[in-house]
Amino acid sequence: MARAVVERGGRRIELTHLLWFRRAIRGRWIQWLVAIFMLAGFVLAILAGLFGTPVGSRNFGVIFVWIVWWAALIALLVPVTGRLWCSVCPLPLPGEWLQRRALIRVRPGRRLHTLGLKWPRTLRNIWLQNGVFLGVALFSAVILTHPRVTALVMGGYALAAILLSLLFERRVFCRFVCPVGGFIGLYSMVAPLELRVKNPAVCRAHKTKDCCTGNENGYGCPWMLYPGKLERNTYCGLCGECVRTCPLDNVAINLRTPGADLAPRVGERRLDEAYKGLIMLTSALLYSAVFLGPWAGVKEAAYNVFTLPWLGYAIGFLVANLLVVPGLLLGAVALGRRLGRTGDQPLRQSFVEYAYALVPLGLAAWVAFSLSFVLINLSYAWPLLSDPFGWGWDLFGTATMPWTPYFSGLVPTLQVAVLLAGLVVAVNVVFKIGSTHAARVRAALPVAGFCSLVTGGFLWLYLG
Amino acid sequence: MAPNPSHLAFVGTLVLALALGALAAPAGAEDGSDRVVHITARSFAFDPEIVRVNRGDRVVIELESVDATHGIFLDGYELSAKAEPGHPAQLVFAADKTGSFRFRCSVACGNLHPFMIGQLKVGRNLPLQRALVALAVVTVGAVWFYGTRSGRKGRAPD
Amino acid sequence: MNGERVAFVILCLIFVGLPAAAFGYQHARTAGAGVRVVDLEARLPGVGGWEPEVLRLKAGEPVRLRIHSPDVLHSFAIGRTEVGPVDVVPGQLTEIEFSIDEPGTYTFYCTRWCSTDHWRMRGTLEVVAADGSIPLSSMEPAPYISLGIELDEGRGQPEGQVPAPALAPSAARGAELALSPPPISIADTPAGIFQQLRVSYPGRSDGDLWAVVAHAWQQKARASELVLGENLYSRDCAACHGLDGRGDGIMARDLPEEPRDWTDAERLMGASDALLHGKIVRGGMGTGMPGWGDIYTDAEAWALTDFVRFFGFRP
Structure with missing residues (x-):
């Protein structure tokens, strides 16, 4: 303590x-x-x-x-x-x-x-x-x-x-x-x-x-x-x-x-929290693909709950969240241990520690995801101030304000800025974690690469 | 041991050179031609979902609704139109911005309406390429900066 | 008053005052409207259509309809009256106030294509007379009935062996020729008039005679009616019949029978105005063509007849 x-x-x-x-x-x-x-x-x-x-x-x-x-x-x-x-x-x-x-x-x-x-x-x-x-x-x-x-x-x-x-x-x-x-x-x-x-x-x-x-x-x-x-x-x-x-x-x-x-060793490091970070990051990725992507079939599968396509979507969603992305991180951590020739702590502990680098990354991803649907859809809010129930009220004269997307051309640029800022902080955290127990800094490289890869995935989803 | 600084400098220079190449504006405008793109709209999908045109094309997007009234709003270009079945609507514009632009339904058409989205891809996707170059630069830069820093710190106690 | 009491009052305002204010305001808006307020839900025909499907008013009684759509863009209008159309934007309450003086049974309907079943989206409006009766429709039977035209037989084949015009005949060219065609009744077909002209002017080319036929029909139709007909066609017919009358509209794909191609002269020239009008007001039994007799006024139905006729002629 x-x-x-x-x-x-x-x-x-x-x-x-x-x-x-x-x-x-x-x-x-x-x-x-x-x-x-x-x-x-x-x-x-x-x-x-x-x-x-x-x-x-x-x-x-x-x-x-x-x-x-x-x-x-x-x-x-x-x-x-x-x-x-x-x-x-x-x-x-x-x-x-x-x-x-x-x-x-x-x-x-x-x-x-x-x-x-x-x-x-x-x-x-x-x-x-x-x-x-x-x-x-x-x-x-x-x-x-x-x-x-x-x-x-x-x-x-x-x-x-x-x-x-x-x-x-x-x-x-x-x-x-x-x-x-x-x-x-x-x-x-x-x-x-x-x-x-x-x-x-x-x-x-x-x-x-x-x-x-x-x-x-x-x-x-x-x-x-x-x-x-x-x-x-x-x-x-x-x-x-x-x-x-x-x-x-x-x-x-x-x-x-x-x-x-x-910063490493501030408080405890726990697997449930590590998984929270992984789940949040993965769901931001999947939400971006499902809700903002051009693939109507996926949206319909997600929407028609309790049908067979939805079951496929649900299983895919859970597998990606609980197995695939955690698996990739685990692979990166294991590779790092090999590169850094460090075996002084259990793999599970390294995995948990490095997962905290996904916290800034995931937060940036959620901000980026939210930016697009918020700027596009915020104007829905104005009529609702006057007519919250859709009952034909017009309390403040805003009931007929039309849907107007804001800064639709600027959204991708903002998303890039936010995502890259998140990546910088994540890499910082990765090396702080790496330096606490690895003699060689290169032990942290694969996890930094993982973070960069995930950021690239988001960039592709938003700008591709 | 910290990553070899000269090594990193080499990678950094390489990435920077690539970056400059990609960030430069494309040499000359691509030859524009007239493109008529037919898109059908139904709740809650556009068909085709992804439309490709060249930069400089004079594009006519013809939107035809097949079930109820739908609309189209094109991000970035900020153009919109409405189409009722039997009455196709047209968006006429010069595709002068490159990249990938979402287009979305602009007339409420049911629960998934806010997520009825397609993509228009204009020419070479420069914004994405620039973003990926920026990603590479930021990654290398951050790794170099924090890596050497923590490398020094890591060695200090020994 | 101590803090806890203030807090309690604020809390009551939220849990009791807020709902009470919301429902009370809505109730006051309804009760204080000064007219009878009727709520009408406009759903896709596949999931219920109009709810309620039957509305009942007193003759001359002003009423305010509050129409709400939970799904897509609909519209409301009452057939054979001046009421509507008004758009019903999903989630936005549309209010329309009107009164109808003439007792009888009316049809209210949607004018915005909202699905392939759009034309099924019709309801009944009963306007009750002061004595409580609802008189049966006073509409006169459509002329095709008194003329004994069988709408479903022959499907408008040309009479006899008449060479159909290769190109749509030009009315302007017909005007230049200054021939005098026989008087045209609604039972006449262009092919019939063409044959009569052939007898009267044996030396003329078929092309000239068709131009005269076109001119004769144009003389009959007023320009304002053609505009009205075009608007109705665009609103109600184009989705199946196609904007240019080829029968290739987007909604035609799901029909049991493909709509007629009106640019195919052989068919249109063999059809009398009474037959076209009859098909419009009665509908094509089993073909997916709805009947418009309850919706169009006589003027509207004839204007549309004239407009359709001009898919076969040029001005």
Whole structure:
């Protein structure tokens, strides 16, 4: 552990040092109101999905969930603020309110109203999130285009969050089940924003651990973390409770070097996370081919769920995600070990470590993928502000604004820039990993080549 | 051991030379001819899915819908037209930009409508070639930069 | 008021106020419209077509239709009236307000080709008289019936051995010749008139006589009617019959019988106006040709007849 703390160096700007910022975080209202605003949007999306027009491009639910929110999340919020979305996400709010029997106030000394079951040890990882993500992905052509299905999936998530909060402790849903949370967590390692303790020694010496138990200023960490040992962003939802509860003012929110969490041996390295990185990268690749490519047959196979062509698509999707791309990476890692003549650690461990280089690569790929469908389809959003249900309203006079793709000629250039930037960071991470345990730097070359190859694949899909 | 710097310099120069070759504008405009391209549209596909023309061609895309009203919007060229069955629509333009351009349905036609996409490929795909050269340059550059850096760092403790 | 209460009020606004506002606003828009509001769903004919398929109004009662399409572009119009057509863009509510004074049974239909079954997309509008009755259609029977023309027999073969014109005859050329053709009735065929002319002007070439026939038909048709006929043809017929009348339209591929090639003079010249008109208003039983009698006004049906006739003639 000491070593990790030492390696936590690098430049940081403490935002909580600013008085107004600290006040904004410590007071509960700003965060609460933003979350409530999101909740209103969520309720509207569900209502529109259930009762509005079944035409996706004219339904608030589909457009504001899959275009506006998704793009804002993956292309802006995650790269810049990491998990900040989780602190204002409406999904866990009802469950949390039921647990606390409080909407905003803090009631110190009260136990949470929940059966308080412990989440099973075998599920204390993100494999479930990987599975749920893949499961949802197989049906994405339907979910993305049908308002009713979108509403049912969103409503299902909300119900699951409530149910789990009644049965289990704290935010079990967010931490171990939410398929979105899984990749936000992974990609938040890239973000230049973090929550960390200022001095871990202060935490070690502190006996009451208010950040875990809660006090009159706030609740114990809903994410079941001990901030004193926080080394990376992955599972911290930035809810700010520890900033509020810490009696020693030892918790800070910092601006830092982007991607600092990806430096080797910062925190643990795990196979479930490695696979999350592989799954996200592969699905970005497949989505780009299926949804943005010119091959109508593939789209129809993906759309006609539970038919034979769909079965083929589903099997292909899973095999590519779970076997092919991981297999290629494994091959590259094995080749690197041979080139670098390093055998000092198990192959599996090398595989897991190198997979973290796919985090910046995958994030760039998702940004690139989102850029194209967002700039092309954002104009669907304007009429929906006036007529969210497709009921013939015109609240703000925007109801008849036509579909207009924005910057359609510029999209490929932007995609190239984003992808290449992602590759540079990925190569950087690859060599950092390589230098930790290989005597020869060339051990890292095959993985760098793998990253370059994947980037080339994306370039071909977008520009070819 | 770090990768041999002179080796890398050689590869880098080679890649750079290739890059310059590819990035240069094509010598002279390709001879343009008149091209009439017939595309049929149905929910949710264009046929053919991929259309190739030469740079400089005067292109007429004739869009014929076979089921319901569809449209076409051509990325990059930002042209659009609508076609109802029995009433083919035409897009007339000079193919003066090279590369691959998506065209998509511009009239709502059902659930998969936003994904009803085809591709127009104009001449040599310079944007892709440039991007791939940039990829090679960035890869070599990043490998050289980070490789030598971590090589030095890696050796330091020994 | 403490924070928790404020939070609770805000929460109620979202979970109760937001849905209530949305549904309430929609209800108020409907109730406050001042006219009867009727919702009409426009689906592809293969998955339901119009829903409901039968609408019932009181004569003279203003009504607002709110039409919604869940799939592709449709359009709404009421046959033999001035109502419509209006486009029904998917997912966008289309509102149209009208009233119909004349009691009776009307056909409402889609004017945008939306599938090969597009022409099946028709519904019934019943306009009820003040006494509660729905009078049967007062339409007079089409002339082909009183003339005893059998629409499905012979399929419009030329009468006798008449040499069909090689090229479409030019009406302008016929005008120059200044011959006087016999008066034309709707039962006459161009081939019949040609034969009569042959008897009257034995010295003239066949080409000249056909030109005179073309001129005679042009005299009958008014230019404005030809424009109206062309618009109707383009909207309703071209998808199967082809924009230039060759019977090679994109929708013809799925028909049980291929549409007639009207540029084939031998066939068109043997058909009387009453026969063409009859085929349009009755439809071709079993051929996939829909009947338009419930949709076109008399003027429209005759305008279309004249327009089709000119696939065989040049102006």
